Amino acid sequence: MTTNILISGFGGQGVLFTGKFLAYEGLLENKEVTWLPSYGPEMRGGTANCAVIISDEPIGSPLVTYPDVLIAMNLPSLDKFEKDIVPGGMVFYDSSLIDRKVTRSDIKVFPIPATKMASDAGFPTLANMIVLGKLLKETAMFPAETIDKTIAKVVSARKQNLVELNKKAIQLGLEL
Amino acid sequence: MGDKVLMKGNEALAEAAIMAGCRHYFGYPITPQTEVAAYLAKRMPLVDGTFLQAESEIAAINMVIGVASAGKRVMTSSSSPGISLKSEGLSYLAGCDLPALVINVQRGGPGLGGIQPSQSDYFHATRGAGHGDFHMLVLAPASVQEMASLVFKGFDLADKYRMTTMILADGTIGQMMEPVSLDMGEVKHYDKPWAVTGTKGERTHNIVNSLSLLPEELEQWNFKRYERYAEIEKNEALYESFLTEDADIVIVAFGVAARVARNAIVAARAKGIKAGLIRPITLWPFPKSALKEAAKTAKAFVSVELSMGQMIEDIELAIRCTRPVLLCNRAGGMIPTPEEVLAKIEKADRIGGEN
Known part of the structure; x- marks a missing residue:
């Protein structure tokens, strides 16, 4: 089983961090994992994305051309990658920032008003973790009890004070 | 699996260099290899090593020649345009028969080119790294694990054969993260009786030099070097x-x-x-x-x-x-x-x- 995930949004929306979380989950579950960021000038204020592959087999190409799962945190990301999702795949998108509907009918669609929910909950920068929570619930890729362990691992040492907030944000997504 | 960590290729490479006993790094930032320099800027001072951001790629490779002459493990890294600048130094390293590790995290060219991944420095690495008859050992990692393990091997081969090893990576392998085990095994030590370390009045002094104005002598230097290359071609090919x-x-x-x-x-x-x-x-x-x-x-x-x-x-x-x-x-x-x-x-x- 191989899951190709593409996460895309504005630089600063935690796109790379979300990917890192999934990669660490994979590592802790003894899966094969790759995480590949887009790099270069597009990261300064423009759209950033990262490709995460989680597999039971050794991974060949770390590039994701046709994602099984897409997270779109802004409209340009949905516009760019919607057509590439494999039939039967999933898209999770921030419906507080994206005001159009997904046009594909052969994929599972999960609109999440993540930015609004994050603001209302008092942690406006953690919309990505709410979307992540929903993704973890719908894909059931990882056992729920590993989430706390992964958070502690993936949040850097100097930001450990944010661990609890991240957990809360993921919980909001899990409950959706 | 328990001891694996997630690291970027560039970072795994840098950590492996430290584990291989490299305590001297000279570099200059350039995408997509900058993480190597950034990582070593933090890490080298913690192991009493030298991290130095040189004024240019050319300065960095000449500092490498200096440390290599003293018999210490030394590394520099860059990406394609910066490697072109180092070409003169690569030729001098070969002419002086010095061991060193040079990293090229390739990007598109020629000229300033772009910053996305490329393998278009293959000719440069395997054929034309500089003037004169010489080769470098060229290792091509295809995973973050190999970014680490081939650095370890690269230092070993460099010391064994008194040559430059080049790690010919690309932007993808440098930027991506994968689980990596940093269990690299033992570092092999090589005697370096040729190193310029000071005679303490106990021996005649060593000379590290690529200049000979006697063609008969220079020819012999080349012949001897190519005998070593033949041995390497016989023994060291990996796939x-x-x-x-x-x-x-x-x-x-x-x-x-x-x-x-x-x-x-x-x-x-x-x-x-x-x-x-x-x-x-x-x-x-x-x-x-x-x-x-x-x-x-x-x-x-x-x-x-x-x-x-x-x-x-x-x-x-x-x-x-x-x-x-x-x-x-x-x-x-x-x-x-x-x-x-x-x-x-x-x-x-x-x-x-x-x-």
């Missing part, structure tokens, strides 16, 4: 095979191209085409005998490259053009898709032995 035993179509690819090729080979097998992969790990010495062996049973070869077709010449030479070799390539920072590689495999399968 990995994937499904080659019964392969009609043999892909040859290194670095990220080999990983893309692997997907295409699995897809080709599902369609009933017997495809396999030979992945050179050493680009110099090139694993000629493995290719020669494969040519006995394969119908055709496909070279997958992020360049206009450079390694394809080594493939044709290795098999003495006894089989057709097709090129599947992208350039300028683009990467072939598995679908593109598969299409080329299917074409190779159709034409079979016809060139």
Whole structure:
């Protein structure tokens, strides 16, 4: 089983961090994992994305051309990658920032008003973790009890004070 | 698996250098290798090492020559345009028979080019790293694990043969994260009686130098160096095979191209085409005998490259053009898709032995 995930949004929306979380989950579950960021000038204020592959087999190409799962945190990301999702795949998108509907009918669609929910909950920068929570619930890729362990691992040492907030944000997504 | 950590290729490479006993790094920032310098800027002071951001790539490689002359393990890193600047120093390192590790995390060229991944410095690394008759050992990592393990091996080979080892990586392998084990084993130590470390009045002084105005002498230096190269070509070629035993179509690819090729080979097998992969790990010495062996049973070869077709010449030479070799390539920072590689495999399968 191989899951190709593409996460895309504005630089600063935690796109790379979300990917890192999934990669660490994979590592802790003894899966094969790759995480590949887009790099270069597009990261300064423009759209950033990262490709995460989680597999039971050794991974060949770390590039994701046709994602099984897409997270779109802004409209340009949905516009760019919607057509590439494999039939039967999933898209999770921030419906507080994206005001159009997904046009594909052969994929599972999960609109999440993540930015609004994050603001209302008092942690406006953690919309990505709410979307992540929903993704973890719908894909059931990882056992729920590993989430706390992964958070502690993936949040850097100097930001450990944010661990609890991240957990809360993921919980909001899990409950959706 | 328990001891694996997630690291970027560039960071794993930098940590492995420290584990290999490298305590001197000289560099200059350039995308997509800047994480090497950034990581060592933090890490070197903690192990009493020297991290120095030089005023230019040329200055950095000359500092490498200095430390290498003193017999210490030393490293510099850059990306394609910066490696061009180091070319003079690479030739001097060879002329002085000095061990050093030089990292090239390639990006698209020529000129300033772009910043996306490329393999178009293959010729530079394997043929023309500078003026004069010389080779570097060239290692091509295809995973974050190999970014670490080949740095370890690279230092070892450099010391063993008194040569520069170049790690020829690309932007993808440098930037990506994968689980990596940093259990690198023991560091082998080599006596360096030639090093300029001060005589303490106890011996005649050593000279590290590439200049000889006596052609008879300079010729002998070259002959001796090439005897060493012949030994390396015999003993040090490394490659990995994937499904080659019964392969009609043999892909040859290194670095990220080999990983893309692997997907295409699995897809080709599902369609009933017997495809396999030979992945050179050493680009110099090139694993000629493995290719020669494969040519006995394969119908055709496909070279997958992020360049206009450079390694394809080594493939044709290795098999003495006894089989057709097709090129599947992208350039300028683009990467072939598995679908593109598969299409080329299917074409190779159709034409079979016809060139």
